[in-house]
Amino acid sequence: MTALLQVKAVETYYGNIRALAGVDVEVQKGEIVCLIGANGAGKSTLMMTICGSPQARTGQILFEGRDITRMPTHEIARLRIAQSPEGRRIFPRMTVYENLQMGASLDNLKYFNEDVEKMFALFPRLKERQSQRGGTLSGGEQQMLSIARALMARPKLLLLDEPSLGLAPLIVKGIFEAIRKLNETEGLTVFLVEQNAFAALKLSHRAYVMVNGQVTMSGGGRELLANPEVRAAYLEGGRH
Amino acid sequence: MEYFVQQLVNGLTLGSIYGMIAIGYTMVYGIIGMINFAHGDIFMLGGFAALIVFLALTSLFAGVPVVIALLVMMIVAMIMASLWNWTIERVAYRPLRGSFRLAPLITAIGMSIALSNFIQVTQGPRNKPIPPMVSSVYNIAGITISLKQILIIVITAVLLSVFWYIVHRTPLGRAQRATEQDRKMAALLGIDVDRTISVTFIMGAALAAVAGTMYLMYYGVVVFTDGFIPGVKAFTAAVLGGIGSLPGAVLGGLLIGLIESLWSAYFTIDYKDVATFSILAIVLIFKPSGILGRPEVEKV
Numbered sequence A: 001m002t003a004l005l006q007v008k009a010v011e012t013y014y015g016n017i018r019a020l021a022g023v024d025v026e027v028q029k030g031e032i033v034c035l036i037g038a039n040g041a042g043k044s045t046l047m048m049t050i051c052g053s054p055q056a057r058t059g060q061i062l063f064e065g066r067d068i069t070r071m072p073t074h075e076i077a078r079l080r081i082a083q084s085p086e087g088r089r090i091f092p093r094m095t096v097y098e099n100l101q102m103g104a105s106l107d108n109l110k111y112f113n114e115d116v117e118k119m120f121a122l123f124p125r126l127k128e129r130q131s132q133r134g135g136t137l138s139g140g141e142q143q144m145l146s147i148a149r150a151l152m153a154r155p156k157l158l159l160l161d162e163p164s165l166g167l168a169p170l171i172v173k174g175i176f177e178a179i180r181k182l183n184e185t186e187g188l189t190v191f192l193v194e195q196n197a198f199a200a201l202k203l204s205h206r207a208y209v210m211v212n213g214q215v216t217m218s219g220g221g222r223e224l225l226a227n228p229e230v231r232a233a234y235l236e237g238g239r240h
Numbered sequence B: 001m002e003y004f005v006q007q008l009v010n011g012l013t014l015g016s017i018y019g020m021i022a023i024g025y026t027m028v029y030g031i032i033g034m035i036n037f038a039h040g041d042i043f044m045l046g047g048f049a050a051l052i053v054f055l056a057l058t059s060l061f062a063g064v065p066v067v068i069a070l071l072v073m074m075i076v077a078m079i080m081a082s083l084w085n086w087t088i089e090r091v092a093y094r095p096l097r098g099s100f101r102l103a104p105l106i107t108a109i110g111m112s113i114a115l116s117n118f119i120q121v122t123q124g125p126r127n128k129p130i131p132p133m134v135s136s137v138y139n140i141a142g143i144t145i146s147l148k149q150i151l152i153i154v155i156t157a158v159l160l161s162v163f164w165y166i167v168h169r170t171p172l173g174r175a176q177r178a179t180e181q182d183r184k185m186a187a188l189l190g191i192d193v194d195r196t197i198s199v200t201f202i203m204g205a206a207l208a209a210v211a212g213t214m215y216l217m218y219y220g221v222v223v224f225t226d227g228f229i230p231g232v233k234a235f236t237a238a239v240l241g242g243i244g245s246l247p248g249a250v251l252g253g254l255l256i257g258l259i260e261s262l263w264s265a266y267f268t269i270d271y272k273d274v275a276t277f278s279i280l281a282i283v284l285i286f287k288p289s290g291i292l293g294r295p296e297v298e299k300v
């Protein structure tokens, strides 16, 4: 069976700087796959390259077997790849509710009422704040909104760039729990970047380790968790 | 007192026209952060389109009802102006998006000159007059209000409500606001950013064309240089109200219309532009982002 997402030998540049130096990654349908790596390794660049912004200079990205390497970002989104990007990117002068509506623009709000209730159940905080402007939310609330907005698109592939960033441990636990539940009950496929490697590896079926724009290691989540190299670099305060 | 109210009505009429033009400046600025200097000429072009339609209608169907004539003038002007503005954005601005900031600005000035020269060459350099279209005048408690003025004020109010509705209550408006606030994120959510920007140019041009038609009906004359002064005034209105803000553009337009007509009525008409720009300067000293401009308070 071909993977849902295939990234093949992808190189991405910012000007003359090569941020991804031949990356190969696969995500199967129904999997939770995690990407860990030091700051500046190129994790966010890979997430954005999958969405075509920036586009890969060489290599190939396939989604459901279809080449999306040169597709414009909005068309990629319409294939149901949703991202909660680095920095959250909440629309600051739109309300929480409108931000969620933006998430559901692909279906022209067809399932909005139904889905928004699910999001409010998942993040009751957002329900309380629904008419507040996005820009005035706390960092953690913005993070929840960003994830919820991505889910509103009913994605086939959910990309999460550091979903735990800036959140209290209890909320992180809640979010990881929610991801697991969506994965188990609805078969949601998730590809996430995490600094919180311990929790992420525990959650994930498989994981990749990225160093300087290249994937250096991959394996089962728990397998990497037990790997002494990974432990030294990402779990016990060490740095590469 | 009656004289004052009279001037108020005149000012509101003029201000409505400025406000309608100012919307186009402010929307385009909001969404791509550039001043479309050709926008004043789009307004002028709308006036000319209306003029040509008027001449054609009156010579082909003598005695065509004024309402129909106005409606057709407005619609054709809107289509023509939209086509032009769409084309300009497509060929002259879009390729420069993402290059250094002054490049599109200079191109816009070039487009402005090109448009006014095009009209000068094809339509001639002289004033183009039309006979009065709407001449009824009402006298209410000592104040003279012409039907023209009522038409302008009512049409402006209706169109602005429609615009407000589109921007704040429809998926298109949401896409426009999203694109304005974070273009990359909008694309990640499936919004076709280029298309949204095109639509914004079209909407701005359509309003400017209505303003052009109203201007022609009100003053009975249009000339190829008409893009400049009203254009600059409307731009000033947009800045005064807070560039990027829709209600700000309308408020700025009305204020400038009022300042002009009140100043001309009580002081000397020669200095009305000095008065306008002095007030702009004073407002910007105390509120650098304009009257309704947003102070940047958000965490981003």
Ligand SMILES: Nc1ncnc2c1ncn2[C@@H]1O[C@H](COP(=O)(O)OP(=O)(O)OP(=O)(O)O)[C@@H](O)[C@H]1O
Binding pocket: A014, A017, A019, A037, A038, A039, A040, A041, A042, A043, A044, A045, A046, A086
């Ligand atoms: N817009 C940009 N222009 C130039 N260089 C960039 C740009 N964005 C990222 N880079 C560079 O590309 C490299 C990879 O950045 P990226 O954001 O992908 O790292 P990351 O793994 O997500 O790091 P972090 O964990 O800090 O988020 C870094 O060296 C960064 O400086």
Ligand SMILES: [Mg+2]
Binding pocket: A043, A044, A045, A086, A161
């Ligand atoms: Mg990152």
